[in-house]
Amino acid sequence: xxxxxxRIALLSKALDLLTDRPIKVMEVCGTHTVSxxxxxxxxxxxxxxxxxxxxxxxxxxxxxxxxxxxVSLAGINGVTVATYGDMLRVPGSGSSLMNERARGRDVRxxxxxxxxxxxxxxxxxxxxxxxxxxxxxxxxxxxxxILDAHRDRISNFTVLDLxxxxxxxxxxxxxxxxxxLDALLLPGHVSVIxxxxxxxxxxxRYGIACAVAGxxxxxxxxxxxxxxxQIKEGRPRVASLxxxxxxxxxxxxxxxxxxxxxxxxxxxxxxLGEIPLSGYxxxxxxxxxxxxxxxxxxxxxxxxxxxxxxxxxxxxxxxPRECPLFGNLCNPSHPVGPCMVSGxxxxxxxxxxxxxxxxxxxx
Amino acid sequence: xxxxxxxxGAGGRLTEELVSLILGRFPGNPVADREDCxxxxxxxxxxxxGYTVTPLAxxxxxxxxxxxxxxxxxxxxxGAKPLYIALGVIVEEGFPFEDLARFMTSAGEVCRALGIxxxxxxxxxxxxxQADGLFLTTCAIGKTGAxxxxxxxxxxxxxxxxxxxxxxxxGATIAASRYGLKVNGLSSDCAxxxxxxxxxxxxxxxxCMRDCTRGGLGxxxxxxxxxxxxxxxxxxxxxPWDEASISxxxxxxxxxxxxxxxxxxxxxxxxxxxxxxxxxxKNHPLGKRASIIGSVTEEHPGYVGIHTASGGTRLVDKxxxxxxxxxx
Numbered sequence: 001x002x003x004x005x006x007r008i009a010l011l012s013k014a015l016d017l018l019t020d021r022p023i024k025v026m027e028v029c030g031t032h033t034v035s036x037x038x039x040x041x042x043x044x045x046x047x048x049x050x051x052x053x054x055x056x057x058x059x060x061x062x063x064x065x066x067x068x069x070x071v072s073l074a075g076i077n078g079v080t081v082a083t084y085g086d087m088l089r090v091p092g093s094g095s096s097l098m099n100e101r102a103r104g105r106d107v108r109x110x111x112x113x114x115x116x117x118x119x120x121x122x123x124x125x126x127x128x129x130x131x132x133x134x135x136x137x138x139x140x141x142x143x144x145x146i147l148d149a150h151r152d153r154i155s156n157f158t159v160l161d162l163x164x165x166x167x168x169x170x171x172x173x174x175x176x177x178x179x180x181l182d183a184l185l186l187p188g189h190v191s192v193i194x195x196x197x198x199x200x201x202x203x204x205r206y207g208i209a210c211a212v213a214g215x216x217x218x219x220x221x222x223x224x225x226x227x228x229x230q231i232k233e234g235r236p237r238v239a240s241l242x243x244x245x246x247x248x249x250x251x252x253x254x255x256x257x258x259x260x261x262x263x264x265x266x267x268x269x270x271x272l273g274e275i276p277l278s279g280y281x282x283x284x285x286x287x288x289x290x291x292x293x294x295x296x297x298x299x300x301x302x303x304x305x306x307x308x309x310x311x312x313x314x315x316x317x318x319x320p321r322e323c324p325l326f327g328n329l330c331n332p333s334h335p336v337g338p339c340m341v342s343g344x345x346x347x348x349x350x351x352x353x354x355x356x357x358x359x360x361x362x363x
Numbered sequence: 364x365x366x367x368x369x370x371x372g373a374g375g376r377l378t379e380e381l382v383s384l385i386l387g388r389f390p391g392n393p394v395a396d397r398e399d400c401x402x403x404x405x406x407x408x409x410x411x412x413g414y415t416v417t418p419l420a421x422x423x424x425x426x427x428x429x430x431x432x433x434x435x436x437x438x439x440x441x442g443a444k445p446l447y448i449a450l451g452v453i454v455e456e457g458f459p460f461e462d463l464a465r466f467m468t469s470a471g472e473v474c475r476a477l478g479i480x481x482x483x484x485x486x487x488x489x490x491x492x493q494a495d496g497l498f499l500t501t502c503a504i505g506k507t508g509a510x511x512x513x514x515x516x517x518x519x520x521x522x523x524x525x526x527x528x529x530x531x532x533x534g535a536t537i538a539a540s541r542y543g544l545k546v547n548g549l550s551s552d553c554a555x556x557x558x559x560x561x562x563x564x565x566x567x568x569x570x571c572m573r574d575c576t577r578g579g580l581g582x583x584x585x586x587x588x589x590x591x592x593x594x595x596x597x598x599x600x601x602x603p604w605d606e607a608s609i610s611x612x613x614x615x616x617x618x619x620x621x622x623x624x625x626x627x628x629x630x631x632x633x634x635x636x637x638x639x640x641x642x643x644x645k646n647h648p649l650g651k652r653a654s655i656i657g658s659v660t661e662e663h664p665g666y667v668g669i670h671t672a673s674g675g676t677r678l679v680d681k682x683x684x685x686x687x688x689x690x691x
Contacts, residue, residue, distance in 0.1 A: 002600060005674035012674075031616075038618075040675025085687030089370075102368050109687065111542045111615065217673035332683035333376045343616060343687065352680040 004218065008044065011221035016046040018228035024050045024180060025227060026316050028170065029187030030057030030344025031215055037353035039217040049224065052316035053346030055169050055272060056187060058134040059086045060314060060338045060345050063268040065299045066162050067092035071100055072297050073129045073160060079295070080106040080123070082116040083131035089341045093302045097131075113138070113145040120149070120157035129291040131160045136193040139163045139280050140254040143261035146286055158291035161282050164267050166190055167198045168278035174206040178317050183209035183227035185220070188242040195250025196238050203236035212240040261286055270304070270338060271311030310337035313346055320347040327351060370684020373577065377684050397590065398514055399437040399573060406507040408443030410434055414499040419466065421536050424553030424625070426499055427469030432555045432625060433576065434503035435477060439557040440572040440628055442513045442564055443505035445477060450484040451500035456491045466497065477555050479503075509564040517570035518591040520661040523637035525630040526602060527559065527650045528552060530580040531622030535608035538615060538622070538686075549607035554626030559647035563640055568633030575627045581620035582681045583629050584667045595667045597657030597679070620669075621682040631659065 027033055033053045036042060045051065055061050071092045074081040081097060088098040088107065101107040106126070110116050116130035132142040142163065149157040166187075173179055186199060191212045202208040209230035213223030222241050230236050240246045258280065267279025282290050292298065304311065307325050312318035320326050320339065330336040332348055339345035371381045400410035414430040424432075435445035450470070454463060474481060482504075532552040539546055556574060563569055573583045580602075588595045604619070612619040626649060632640045637655055644650030667679040 002672070004672055005600075008673045008675075034616075037677060038671070039673040040669070040671040040677035041673060043675045043677070044673070088687060089684070098368055098370075099366070102366050109542075111544075115543065217671070217675075221673075333380070353677045 012044040014225050018232050019046050019048040022048045023182040025183040026052050026054040026181050027185040028054040028056040033346050033349050034344050035215045037349040055314045057342050057344040059090055059342035061269045062133055063270045064302045069297050069299045070131045071095050074100040074105045074107050078127055080126045081129050082108045082110045085109045086342050090338050113141045117145045120154050127156050129158050129160055133162045135166050136190045140257050143257040146261050158289050158294050160291040163280040165278050168275050172272050172275050182231055185223050186212045188214045191246045193251045193254045196248050199238045207236050209236040210238040212242050214242050271314035305336050308337040310339045313339050320350040373685045400441050406511055408438045408505045410437040411502040418540055421551055423551030425466055425469050427466035428473050429553050430499040430501045431470050431473040432553055434501040436556045436574040438503050438505040439560045440574050442510040443507045445479050445503050445505045447482045447504040448479050449502040452486045453494050453498040454488055455494040455496055515571055515590045518631050520659050521634055522631050522659040523634050523655055524657045525640055526656045527644050527653045528627045529603050529605035530575055530624050530627055531619040532605050532608050533625040534622030535611040539611045546607050546611055552624050552626035556628055559649045562643045566636045568636035570631040572628050572630045575624045577623050579621040581679045585681045588667050589665050592664045594660040594663040598670045599672045601654050601656045603652040603654045617686045621686055
């Protein structure tokens with residue numbers, strides 16, 4: 001047995017000793033979800049620890065109406081839609097960006113906001129719409145690119161701004177009695193930006209144990225041990241296990257970039273509905289870069305597909321396997337909802353990597 | 364109207380649907396064994412493959428070397444020595460002569476090294492916009508020798524899985540270049556496998572070989588488990604990973620088990636001859652990092668499991684469509 005396996009076996013043992021009653025822990029971030037599955041950590045958790053996935057997959061929480069708006073934008077002559085790869089497959093009510101690309105619309109994959117601006121600089125005759133999704137981790141780079149475009153007067157660059165803020169969504173989950181969470185595993189990279197103070201209300205007001213953890217197997221296991229210990233001791237708090245990278249005050253520079261460009265606005269989350277002030281709205285000064293205004297497209301509310309339980313899955317009240325569509329009508333080749341589409345979606349992870357904590361060999 | 368998406372070409376579950384649609388329109392039960400190449404009466408082995416890589420030249424190779432290595436490897440993994448090649452060239456108007464000459468030189472060099480003869484071909488020039496620069500198709504023909512019956516049907520519980528080199532290097536190199544990442548030491552593994560695999564053929568316990576191209580090592584293992592109705596277990600810590608490829612996958616959120624290699628083969632061999640096979644592979648420069656990565660089991664037929672570096676266990680699945688980089 002190698003060193004890592006030995007250390008993780010010890011952490012697994014510690015977790016077993018610390019959980020003397022059933023506890024429900026939500027891993028908030030999609031990157032955590034995938035890492036937990038990919039490392040096979042579910043097979044190492046005690047049966048008393050129930051791990052549910054939260055609303056931290058940017059693709060999954062993007063509302064269907066928002067996808068429809070992106071699809072409509074892609075259909076306008078002269079428009080190039082640039083976005084992160086994961087967004088392409090998500091079905092809207094009628095089509096997806098992937099389908100639009102197959103139909104000859106100009107949809108391009110970028111891995112950063114910079115690349116989208118670069119397209120605008122190089123192709124002056126196209127109107128670029130950067131579909132900006134994600135949380136505190138991607139909002140600063142979108143802000144920075146908007147500031148660059150503004151400074152350099154790049155008039156053919158626009159943004160479909162779908163950014164969302166994590167803490168208001170956590171508040172919505174924490175205050176929902178149906179969900180009944182004991183603990184949250186918080187994402188390291190979001191916390192690098194936000195710091196720890198925005199999470200303070202979770203233990204204080206709702207008694208929820210919190211640990212900020214990195215994405216390696218050992219860091220995740222340490223995070224789980226930390227929350228199990230807080231629960232056992234009856235002293236919930238926000239602990240950071242992300243080391244030097246997370247400072248209590250976060251990254252003020254990144255936040256100041258975001259503040260210059262965005263202001264808090266209401267946002268619609270798939271599964272959670274409209275959450276007040278949970279979005280990053282473009283400030284008036286930059287409204288010429290708002291793709292919706294520029295191209296006169298609005299975000300409509302559309303009902304989720306029939307029978308799709310992504311909303312319940314994202315709130316942690318249903319496990320993917322409890323959804324009647326899971327595995328038969330909804331699978332990665334033919335996804336019904338976004339949780340089965342995204343590489344970071346919990347349904348896709350359950351389908352690809354195994355069952356819950358019990359038998360990894362059964363789908 | 365339902366249309367094809369790029370995922371139908373990615374070698375995973377969507378590709379299976381596409382292939383079924385095509386095969387269903389032909390009489391009989393065409394290409395029933397779904398191996399990398401067909402072996403005709405008399406031990407004549409045939410395969411055909413199209414090459415549409417972007418970019419056309421990459422660290423470690425180009426479309427020219429790729430189009431010979433790829434098809435020759437499809438023969439080699441069934442124990443057939445590649446002998447002849449037919450080449451189809453579709454080139455877009457405006458394509459530089461110099462580039463075409465460069466790629467054909469690379470193709471010719473691989474043929475020379477392997478003793479493969481170009482016997483027939485076709486050229487088409489299409490108007491600008493109707494092809495992405497250059498598309499090549501090669502049909503390779505070879506002859507089976509010592510081990511005419513290599514194939515999935517020989518796989519049985521207890522057998523050992525050997526991997527000849529790090530998986531996913533070609534795919535990671537192409538992904539890095541497409542998404543604008545520069546990574547030191549990153550290179551495609553594009554190479555002709557025949558000289559190494561030939562040395563394994565005398566082993567009686569050799570069951571089956573497959574080059575881990577489109578869909579990666581994960582797809583090869585899943586296809587074996589499904590069609591041979593066996594379970595497969597591998598150990599993450601025994602896979603000879605390439606550091607540079609792993610960093611690309613980590614950065615982009617791609618699964619290295621789903622990334623293509625172009626000079627990497629998975630080999631199934633009886634447990635008695637596993638060590639001998641490993642030694643033979645290691646004796647060749649292409650196999651210097653060869654490793655035994657797992658075994659075939661009677662339990663959980665149809666599934667592939669990986670024991671992770673953390674000591675956990677999870678399933679390995681085929682990719683669904685195009686592997687797309689994640690958001691953050």
